[in-house]
Amino acid sequence: MRAAAFILSTAVFLSAGIGGAAAQERDAAILANACMSCHGVDGKSQGVIPALAGQDAREMAQLMKDYASGAVKGTAMNFIAKGYTLDQIDAIAAFFSARK
Amino acid sequence: MTSLTRRNFVVAAAAGATLAALRPARVFAQARPRVVVIGGGFGGASVARWLRRTDDGIDVTLVERNARFVTCPFSNLVVGGQRSIESISFGYDAVRRAGVDVVQDTATAIDPVARRVTLQGGRVLTYDRLVLAPGIQLVWNGIEGYDEAASDIMPHAWQAGPQTLLLRRKLEAMDDGGLVVVAVPDNPYRCPPGPYERASLIAGYLKANKPKSKLIVLDAKETFSKQPLFQEAWKNLYPGIVEWRPKSQSGRVVSVKAREGVVSTEFDDLKPAVANIIPPQRAGQIAIALGLDEGKGFCTVDPRTFESKVAPGIHLVGDAIVPGAMPKSGFAANSQAKVCARAIVSLLRSRPVEEPILLNTCYSYAATDHGFAIFGAFRPGDTGLIVDIPGTVGTSPLGASAQDRALEARYAESWYSNITADMFA
Numbered sequence: 001m002r003a004a005a006f007i008l009s010t011a012v013f014l015s016a017g018i019g020g021a022a023a024q025e026r027d028a029a030i031l032a033n034a035c036m037s038c039h040g041v042d043g044k045s046q047g048v049i050p051a052l053a054g055q056d057a058r059e060m061a062q063l064m065k066d067y068a069s070g071a072v073k074g075t076a077m078n079f080i081a082k083g084y085t086l087d088q089i090d091a092i093a094a095f096f097s098a099r100k
Numbered sequence: 101m102t103s104l105t106r107r108n109f110v111v112a113a114a115a116g117a118t119l120a121a122l123r124p125a126r127v128f129a130q131a132r133p134r135v136v137v138i139g140g141g142f143g144g145a146s147v148a149r150w151l152r153r154t155d156d157g158i159d160v161t162l163v164e165r166n167a168r169f170v171t172c173p174f175s176n177l178v179v180g181g182q183r184s185i186e187s188i189s190f191g192y193d194a195v196r197r198a199g200v201d202v203v204q205d206t207a208t209a210i211d212p213v214a215r216r217v218t219l220q221g222g223r224v225l226t227y228d229r230l231v232l233a234p235g236i237q238l239v240w241n242g243i244e245g246y247d248e249a250a251s252d253i254m255p256h257a258w259q260a261g262p263q264t265l266l267l268r269r270k271l272e273a274m275d276d277g278g279l280v281v282v283a284v285p286d287n288p289y290r291c292p293p294g295p296y297e298r299a300s301l302i303a304g305y306l307k308a309n310k311p312k313s314k315l316i317v318l319d320a321k322e323t324f325s326k327q328p329l330f331q332e333a334w335k336n337l338y339p340g341i342v343e344w345r346p347k348s349q350s351g352r353v354v355s356v357k358a359r360e361g362v363v364s365t366e367f368d369d370l371k372p373a374v375a376n377i378i379p380p381q382r383a384g385q386i387a388i389a390l391g392l393d394e395g396k397g398f399c400t401v402d403p404r405t406f407e408s409k410v411a412p413g414i415h416l417v418g419d420a421i422v423p424g425a426m427p428k429s430g431f432a433a434n435s436q437a438k439v440c441a442r443a444i445v446s447l448l449r450s451r452p453v454e455e456p457i458l459l460n461t462c463y464s465y466a467a468t469d470h471g472f473a474i475f476g477a478f479r480p481g482d483t484g485l486i487v488d489i490p491g492t493v494g495t496s497p498l499g500a501s502a503q504d505r506a507l508e509a510r511y512a513e514s515w516y517s518n519i520t521a522d523m524f525a
């Protein structure tokens with residue numbers, strides 16, 4: 001299930017066509033800051049939207065990919081996760097993982 | 101105010117320097133760069149906070165005319181009687197503690213050549229870069245007869261505060277069986293789904309307290325944001341209470357006679373017990389006075405830096421800009437502000453400007469336990485406008501269970517706590 005979702009989501013992101021190498025050079029903050037409108041500054045959330053601070057980076061990245069592919073069903077995340085390349089997701093996940 | 105600003109504009113032009121030829125001053129490594137932000141709402145408070153969070157070597161001054169900010173988001177819950185105005189009001193103490201110099205005053209003139217802002221109280225501020233986040237102003241007489249005096253009788257409640265409470269009081273004073281009208285302007289206006297959320301929450305109040313009453317939405321458009329979701333909710337939650345009249349069914353309000361209590365569309369005169377008139381809008385006056393809207397009502401900006409296309413060194417975010425595929429929302433203003441703040445730091449520190457992705461979500465309540473949303477992710481497009489990223493724009497599904505609607509209502513609350521903490525905590 002997970003593997004299938006991964007392959008599917010890879011296809012989604014490749015077809016989105018926003019560059020890989022360039023994305024990695026970029027500071028993830030410009031991308032992660034936007035998530036904080038819902039998930040709280042530095043991923044420290046109040047209320048029912050889950051906190052992202054200190055989450056395991058690999059698990060978080062996988063969940064994002066599964067939201068993008070539809071393998072995991074949510075509300076906001078099934079739309080928002082589709083906006084990012086795999087590299088960008090990894091960078092954002094590393095960013096939130098490092099917030100304690 | 102306008103004449104002073106116009107004079108500055110003329111001086112700049114006469115000096116042979118068109119606004120576009122002006123370049124912001126070079127900032128030397130040892131100097132502390134100075135950024136002035138005008139407007140302490142969703143856009144401006146966010147820019148100020150994110151400038152400091154990104155680089156605390158920058159001096160940030162925030163000019164806001166009011167001591168407290170009342171958010172338009174969640175103000176429809178105050179109109180509907182489901183929340184207090186205190187619960188949506190915020191002071192600037194935490195902004196100050198974050199190192200922002202908050203000045204409570206009104207900016208009345210900008211000299212883009214000398215890079216100076218004049219405040220009503222007489223203070224003059226200089227800047228290396230200026231951010232304008234003045235939000236909207238209402239276009240008085242955009243609907244014939246609807247001016248500031250008329251809004252004391254027929255509130256707009258489209259800038260939250262006393263107007264919100266006035267509309268609430270009128271609903272409370274109304275007898276059971278009364279007619280409520282909500283008049284909606286043509287696009288573009290602040291918060292596309294806002295009027296329909298308001299209609300829903302007023303309908304909730306009527307159903308529980310004045311069940312013989314009716315609400316008519318008079319619309320200058322043929323379609324509206326999240327229309328199927330709102331109409332589904334009206335049918336299920338408020339049958340027989342809410343009626344929506346599009347432009348083609350004489351929905352567009354063309355004039356009001358506030359004293360006589362008359363609201364006129366193209367073909368009908370209505371005499372509602374409570375009239376909520378939402379007039380057409382344009383960018384806040386400080387941006388218009390400087391000509392940053394090029395006569396079009398809203399200002400075009402570079403989507404990576406949010407710098408004006410007309411006046412280099414002056415950035416704009418929020419409702420005052422032409423936002424491309426983004427709506428005019430508090431969420432969008434906050435997302436733009438974060439990108440703008442990082443771009444300003446990059447420009448001041450001679451670093452390359454980063455490539456952003458912006459987000460927006462507009463949550464709406466049809467009742468306090470019934471929420472739904474429109475989502476989207478955006479990027480700078482090839483045409484220089486903000487475009488949506490394919491596959492990211494969509495809404496909550498039709499026909500969702502009551503539990504799912506209740507969950508999204510709770511997500512909306514969590515969003516509100518987090519975004520207001522982003523600015524004011």
Ligand SMILES: Cc1cc2nc3c(=O)[nH]c(=O)nc-3n(C[C@H](O)[C@H](O)[C@H](O)COP(=O)(O)OP(=O)(O)OC[C@H]3O[C@@H](n4cnc5c(N)ncnc54)[C@H](O)[C@@H]3O)c2cc1C
Nearest residue numbers: 139141142143165172173207234235291418419429430431
């Ligand atoms: C009823 C309603 C419901 C809404 N619900 C939502 C929602 O659920 N979610 C959402 O995302 N958005 C919502 N919005 C939209 C949201 O309120 C706006 O998009 C947002 O406020 C825009 O931010 P801004 O910074 O451009 O303007 P504002 O937030 O209005 O801030 C502008 C500030 O600038 C100040 N100012 C202006 N000129 C000057 C000057 N010359 N000197 C000093 N100060 C000045 C003003 O006093 C004001 O505080 C809603 C709007 C309405 C009306």
